[in-house]
Amino acid sequence: MLGLNLLSALGWVMQPGGDGRRERITVGPDVERERPVAELRIGPRLRRARLAGGLTLAEVAGATGLTKGFISQLERDMTSASVASLVKVCEVLRISVGALFEPPSASLTRADEAPRINFGGVGLVEALLTPRGTSDLQVIRSVIEPGGGSGEEPYGLDAKAEVAYVLEGALVVALEGEEFRLGAGDALTFSARVPHAWHNPSADERAVTLWVLAPSPW
Numbered sequence: 001m002l003g004l005n006l007l008s009a010l011g012w013v014m015q016p017g018g019d020g021r022r023e024r025i026t027v028g029p030d031v032e033r034e035r036p037v038a039e040l041r042i043g044p045r046l047r048r049a050r051l052a053g054g055l056t057l058a059e060v061a062g063a064t065g066l067t068k069g070f071i072s073q074l075e076r077d078m079t080s081a082s083v084a085s086l087v088k089v090c091e092v093l094r095i096s097v098g099a100l101f102e103p104p105s106a107s108l109t110r111a112d113e114a115p116r117i118n119f120g121g122v123g124l125v126e127a128l129l130t131p132r133g134t135s136d137l138q139v140i141r142s143v144i145e146p147g148g149g150s151g152e153e154p155y156g157l158d159a160k161a162e163v164a165y166v167l168e169g170a171l172v173v174a175l176e177g178e179e180f181r182l183g184a185g186d187a188l189t190f191s192a193r194v195p196h197a198w199h200n201p202s203a204d205e206r207a208v209t210l211w212v213l214a215p216s217p218w
Helices: 004-009 045-051 055-064 069-074 083-093 095-099
Strands: 011-017 022-027 030-034 122-128 136-148 160-167 171-175 178-183 187-190 196-199 207-214
Touching: 004 187, 022 069, 045 055, 045 069, 055 069, 055 083, 083 095, 160 171, 160 178, 171 187, 178 187
Parallel strands: none
Antiparallel strands: 011 022, 022 030, 122 136, 136 196, 136 207, 160 187, 160 207, 171 178, 171 196
């Protein structure tokens, strides 16, 4: 792992989590989030950069003065490198050291790992499917029991657009004096700022709906 002085220079502050398996990472002065330690592994990014540059392990080893075996282990996260060695490797691969610690371009949320959220309503189980702190987009999954919903009072959100996509069951959305009845596979797009309310009209079947908001309202 990089020395703390270099991580600090990159704007990363690392603190051990309470369970010993997570670290709290602050990027710059204001943004804070938790990320599994596994996501800090740099080996795959080094390998992708090497392959993108058309370099072999032997060529990288020869250019850095390190052994081929060491470079191979580094790419598989089987060993750690000193700051000096890592800087040499990055120079040969023509990438910055900081690029190794940029947030991943993709974020996977497993169905059983999505964090629960509660914004009110009745008969709902809701989960956030997009990473916390994502500003461009927010996706929420609502499992709505028969008769459950957002409540009688309409509400608006600070987002430009909202999409309700029904995965299972039925959903009624009340919007600007009109009611839209949606079934599985139906989608309704509208301005999130316009007061609206919704509910599951069924007496015996649940509904599952995805809510997509852009940009994220919180």
